[in-house]
Amino acid sequence: MNPMNKKSALVVFSGGQDSTTCLFWAKRQFREVEALTFTYGQRHVKEVQVAKDIAAKAGVTWHHMDVSFIGSLGRNALTDNSITMDQKKPSDGPPNTFVPGRNLFFLSVAAVFAREHGINHLVTGVSQTDFSGYPDCRDAFIKSLNVTLNLGMDEQFVIHTPLMWIDKEQTWELADELGVLELVRNETLTCYNGIVGDGCGHCPACTLRREGLSRYLARRK
Numbered sequence: 001m002n003p004m005n006k007k008s009a010l011v012v013f014s015g016g017q018d019s020t021t022c023l024f025w026a027k028r029q030f031r032e033v034e035a036l037t038f039t040y041g042q043r044h045v046k047e048v049q050v051a052k053d054i055a056a057k058a059g060v061t062w063h064h065m066d067v068s069f070i071g072s073l074g075r076n077a078l079t080d081n082s083i084t085m086d087q088k089k090p091s092d093g094p095p096n097t098f099v100p101g102r103n104l105f106f107l108s109v110a111a112v113f114a115r116e117h118g119i120n121h122l123v124t125g126v127s128q129t130d131f132s133g134y135p136d137c138r139d140a141f142i143k144s145l146n147v148t149l150n151l152g153m154d155e156q157f158v159i160h161t162p163l164m165w166i167d168k169e170q171t172w173e174l175a176d177e178l179g180v181l182e183l184v185r186n187e188t189l190t191c192y193n194g195i196v197g198d199g200c201g202h203c204p205a206c207t208l209r210r211e212g213l214s215r216y217l218a219r220r221k
Helices: 018-028 046-058 102-116 139-153 168-177 181-187 205-219
Strands: 008-012 032-040 061-066 120-121 159-162
Touching: 008 018, 008 102, 008 139, 018 046, 018 168, 032 046, 032 102, 046 061, 046 181, 061 102, 061 159, 102 120, 102 139, 120 181, 139 159, 168 181, 168 205
Parallel strands: 008 032, 008 120, 032 061, 120 159
Antiparallel strands: none
């Protein structure tokens, strides 16, 4: 038996493709799984309800926390409707859909929450392979933060990143292996324009998601 099956885990859960895949990955790896969803001033608070519904279908305890101060700290296209989002990564930095500090805050708050609930394992869907230019999705950042959280709270947290070294095609494959490909395809919210399922089809998140799915379905035939 996988030794992690005797443990509990907390998934940072947005209700999108990546975090939903990670939620079901965690259910296979851990005895008990809980999910934590954040409101952070995002354009589409609809994702909170989507996350709640998926967590219910997965049979995991769902928690919601309002950290809207994150969205007020700076201007970006995911929290400010007046900004037209970048359609591709600029050559001189991250795209304007990058929310500075988002994963830093999410994982830090999640760690405090987990500590108070006797949980040492944290799961997040970040990926360096398909990180879209977001610096807080890189492996070095996650490892550094893991050390910092352990030092700051004198705990032994382990941050799991099941998608870190796989691309979107392989993420779809993992969802299929977990038996949730159709749920992920039809019920998650990845689209920056707030459309559930296959989304708007043209925002950066939808483009990445669609291309990965097309490659996987072509290979699966």
